Amino acid sequence: xxxxxxxECGGVLFYDNLSRRYxxxxxxxxxxREEISDIKERMKEEEIREKKKKREYKEYLEWWLKSNK
Ligand SMILES: [Zn+2]
Numbered sequence: 001x002x003x004x005x006x007x008e009c010g011g012v013l014f015y016d017n018l019s020r021r022y023x024x025x026x027x028x029x030x031x032x033r034e035e036i037s038d039i040k041e042r043m044k045e046e047e048i049r050e051k052k053k054k055r056e057y058k059e060y061l062e063w064w065l066k067s068n069k
Pocket of ligand 1: 028029
């Protein structure tokens, strides 16, 4: 069996030979290998964007705290 995990919920993915798609039994994700790698790629980019945003907020907050004494 495959050792793939669902990019949405982390559940185990099962490969359906008939439709040639992966199925997640936890959340119902149903996608081809290409679609799954697309989702993973997108989530990685989102994570990087999130981290960048949080850093910007933090920097702004520090600046704001310093300039408001
Ligand atoms: Zn899932």
